Every structure is written in C-alpha cells, then in structure tokens.
Amino acid sequence: MKFWRTPLDHDQIVIPLGQITIIAARCKGCGVCETYCPRHVLSMSAEFNAKGYHIPQVTDQAVCVACGLCQIMCPEFAIYVTEVN
Amino acid sequence: MTAKGPLCGEFFINGDEACAEAAISAGCRFFAGYPITPATEIAERMAERMPHVGGTYIQMEDELASMNAVLGAAWGGAKAMTATSGPGFSLMMENLGLGIITETPCVVVDVQRGGPSTGLPTLVGQGDMMQARWGSHGPYEIIALCPTSPQEMFDLTIEAFNLSEKYRTPALLMADEAVGHMTERVVIPPAESLQLYPRRKPTVPPDQYRPFEGGANGVPAMACAGEGYHLHVTGLTHDERGYPVTTDPAVQERLVHRLIDKIRNNRADIVRVESDGLQDADVVVVAYGITARVATWPIEMARAEGIKVGWLKLITAWPFPEDLIRQLAGRIQAFVVPEINYGQIALEVERCAGGRARTILVPHAGGDLHEPHVVLEAIREAVQVSNIKSQMSIKT
C-alpha cells in the first residue's frame, strides 16, 4: 500500500487479507459484488454456470481486505470471504 | 363474576355464555374475536374470563384478523377459538381454508342469524349450513356441530375442541341465535372430569419429523413453534415436509386426498345423531339446531294421529350422515326437513335419498321459528303414498 505520509502506527496495524469463495451454483450474475467491491477484487467472467449466468471471478486476490461487503450484499448467498493472515 | 378457574355446577345461563365456559373448561386459552350480534356475548364473556384462567382475549380489528390470530395462536401451542355470525363467517372463509390445508386445530363458532347479508342481526336463521360445508374455495371436508340448547352449546363446544385436536382441523359450531340467546339450565361438570383429547405431539427428533405426513388415521402429529422443530407451514400445496410444491399434480393429489380421507374415513367416529322412533317409521323428520326442538311437538301430534313418524336430530351436520339417510330411504315414505332457510340440509337429504323416498322441505326465511302446524301438515302430506319420489317438494 502506498502512503503519502507514513502513519505513526504503521508497523502495528495489519491490513487484513481476505480469501473469496464463490458458490457458483447459486450465483445469478447480478454483478452487485463486482460493482460494489471497494478494492475491485472481482470481475464478471466470460464463463457460465449451469443455469447460464455469468459468475464473478477473483482477478486481484492480493488486495482483498475482507471487508465483507460482497458477502452481505450478495442476494444469492453465493459469495463469502474468510480472513487469512 | 368471581370464579377464577373453569366453572363447575348448575347455572342458569344463555347459550353464548355456556359456549364460552365450555371453551374454558376444554382448555381454550386464546380467543380473538370481533363484536357481532348475536355472538357478541361469547366475546364479552371471554374478555372477562380469559384473564381468570391465564388466557388471552384480544379484540381484533375485523373477522379476518380474528381467524388468522386464532390460527397463529394454535401454532403457538394454544387451544384457540373465535365466534361470529353470518357476515363475519363470510369474512373468515379464506382463512378457514388456510386452517384446513395447514391442519390447524381450532374452533369457529357461527351463531347464525337471518340472512343473507346484514339480514336480521337479532333474530334466528339457519342459512349458513351449506356455507359451513363449502364456504371456502377448493376441495375439502369439514366438521360442523349443531347445538339445540344452551346445555348442548356447552357439550358440543367441548366436542368441537376434541374433534379439532383429534383430526387436526378447524371444527365449526353451527349454532343459531335462538339457542345462543336462550337462557336455560346448564350443568357444568368439573373440568378435570371432562374427556379432553390432547394435541398429539411428535415422538421423533426434528430431522426425522414430517409435519404433514399422516399417522395411522391420516392425521399428522403436530409440533408447534418454539419447540425446535423448525417447521415450515404454508397455505400453498405442500409435501410431507411442509415445503411448497406448486408444479406437481401428484403432490396436490396426495395432499388433498389425505385431507379429505382424514375426515371421510373416520366418519364412524365423527358423525353423531340423536333419534327417536326410527325403527318402524314411515316418515322421518330430519332437523338440527333449534328446529330439532321445534319439531318434537308436531311429531307428538302426528303420532297421536297414528302416523309413524321418526325424529332424527343431526348433532354433526358435517360430515353429513349419508349412510343413515340412504339406509332409511330404503324403507320409509318420505323425509320431512324443516329448516330456517330455503333448503340446504334438505338438499343433502334429497341427494342421499336417491329418489327412493320423498324429501319435503319445510322452509322458513328466518326471524322466528316454524309454526308447529306447518310441520304437522308436511308430515301428513309425507305419509301419503306418492309417485313423485325423486323431486324434492317444498311445503309452503
């Protein structure tokens, strides 16, 4: 992460890292997770699931901070994040 | 009123009051209702007495809410009741159907009055009998009892609770204003001495429980909310788990067939009549509610004239005693059916008589009771040999 000024507690704060799990069978390709991810971790893939929906894929795993917004916004209970450290 | 529990003893009370006391004796601890003449006294008595026994009285904003609150309370584990008359009964129809398909035990009292529509709020009628059977939409069976006195208002309310629990269905008490507002001696036995049918609970753990799978007599065990069974109860057609299945006619067939068989196959247990003089009768008077009492005097007079006339009182109007009527039709001349409507139970009698005996309807639009001589004339006419057996005739 780039800072214009190093925060005083920089060495104490650990920025979380999240791991995304996508339950492909449940996804309906609404795109809410991709649109509202603040770190732009996800993008809708070209592939389809069994129901014919484009599902999201993780394009930038390293910047996911496990904020959980995709998990709580997803109407299908098809995506969740677990914090890894 | 100083009693703090169910009553016990001899009382001089009216039918409505007896009905409320019976509910309390039967263990009813939830009443939701709306004021309507001539059933208001039931609500008023319950408002006073429910707190005495730790129960809940709530006056809802309309009869639709009352019926639904009763269903909700039943699923909360309580024995629940509501009481109304014709106009309110009409409002309850949709949710009576919800009670039937969800197999919810509860009691609905209809103290019938003159109809149709607003009609005669303070005077007797018996015009809701077919509505009791078919008022809600869709195919179903129903249990309906008809009291003829305040004592029977008490006894049959207990019976209604028992049947509703035993068969997991709403049970109707089809009273009428004459019986509801009549004040007579009512003997109330101690509540502990009453034979009450307890709600049958599941004996298996939640993952094995099928809330809509019929037991031995077609009736499922009933878990209630908050018992850890994670029920799903829906008014949609559902499978044995309770999950809606709205695209498979086979599931519809299984469910509806079981609901209907649940009542029809147990007719021997449910159907009750009281009778006198049927064994050598040429004419049988079939009546229910207050009219069953009214009919006893013309029958006495007819017997004094030498006519062999039997008296058949329907305690359960639904299921209708088809087998008995069919059997009688084989050996009698005619049925005489006095009722305070223009032919409802008479249609059932005619149907079951199958053209082998005449059916003579003695109608009355409502507002007061039949004059005895009108019924007597119908009996005299009935005993004459006639070739017109297949058509119901109406005594005017």
Added chain:
Amino acid sequence: METNGSASVKDREAAADDQSHPLDHLLRQDRLPHIWCSGCGLGTALNCFLNALIKSGLDPDKVAVVSGIGCSGRVAGYVAMDSFHTTHGRAIPFATGLKLANPRLKVVVFSGDGDLIAIGGNHFIHAARRNMDMTVVCVNNFTYGMTGGQVGPTTPTDARTSTSPTGNRDHPFNLAYLAAASGASYVARWTTLHVRRLERSLTEALLKPGFSFVEVISPCPTLYGRLNKQKTGLDQMQYYKEQSIIRHGADPRQADIALNGQIVVGKFVDLDKPSYLELQKG
C-alpha cells in the same frame, strides 16, 4: 474444497457441496438457489436480516418468521426457523396470535408492500397502534412483483406498471409516516444498498419491545425496473446511491418518495413506550 474463484466453473460447481456460506445454518439449503430474480433485492434484505439475527443474540429456535403472499412472502420458505407462509395480507394478525399464545417467541413478519399495506393495511395500522410485540420488515419494491408488476399502494406517482400503463395517477403511502402515525415504537427506512446500516437497524428492531418497523427499499428489475427504465438491479441501486440521503430522526412526513426522487433513509422513530404485552400486565 475452497476455491479462490479462479478454478473452472465446472470444478467450482462440483465442489459446491463442500462450500458452506456462513449463513447456511440459518437457511434451508435444500431450497437454494431461491426463486428471486437476478438483481432482486430480497436476497440482500434477507442476508442483512440473518446477520442482524446473529448479532442480536436471539435464539433462532425461538424465532418465528411469518410472511404473506408475494415475492417477499417467499422469505419464510428459505429460513431454517419456524416459519409460516400465510394468506395475502394476514401475516400480521397470524403473528399476533402466535406471539400472544407463546410470548417467549420472537415473532418477525417479513413481507412486501402490497401484502402488508394494501390488503394487509388494516392489520398493519392496528398492530402498530397496539404497539404489538413484533418486528415487521417491509420489503418495498413499489409494485406487486409476483403477479406481474401491478400498481400498488407505494408505487410512486407517474410510475408505469402493468395496471397503470399510462402512469400511476395515485399518491403513494409513505410507509415510515404511516407506521409512525399509527404508533410504532421503532421506524427505520433503508435501501438494499445500505447493507451495514440496514443490518444495524434490523438488530435494533429485533431487540426492541413493541412494534418495530423497518422499510427496505429494494429493486425489482424484472417488472418495476424494466417498466420504469431501470432494467437491472444495479441500475436501481445506482439510483439509490445518487438519491438517498441519510437523515436520522427526520420527520417521516418529509420523507415521501417521488418517482426517481429523493429517498430519505435513516432511523426516524425510536421511542420508549410500553408494548402491548407490557400493557397487559397492568
């Protein structure tokens, strides 16, 4: 088998059995995926509700969910708690009986704008008047979705629906105002965009005695959205993002929603007044 989403779709679908969403224990997984359309906000509303339920600390075995008829009414079928899918408009009186017969239950009514406010309107205002002990979540998508997108009591003026093809002439109810005026002790409104705040309001509502009401403005892409030039859930959420304004404690009278107009959200009412059950003890 966990996957970071970069395995092939087929592999991920095959691994579905091993994947367990944190809310799966509160859902009837054998009923998922649910019937709601892609982009519908009901799933999000339910997601926030289940999170709120966990945060509230209530025992799910003692929670009963009652719903009516409509897309929102289907919520009852997806929660792994005692749930009751009742007739149109009658969830609230059913919930009343359920709660009064067993006061230890926490009863939640989850239904839609047409079900709760049109046919169920009378029951809504009376339950609020009584401050009946229940939480009512109204998912407001401005239409009757299940039956094909007809006009409803919350449809904004001039909106097009299948039964107002030239534009709705009626003025809609302002649900927050209606609930507050009827006597609710807790009234909040959020959209499905405001997930964290919605979750917090739902947690408060669940723990509040008396009648607590949370209105959730939600997209209906297939019908309302399509007929009003906001075809996808994302389009409608973009509208919420641009037009919603948080005003805690606002006077609900000032919170009408015009077509594509401002949506005032927030917690409007949070009163300490005796609930129905508390009053009965007196």
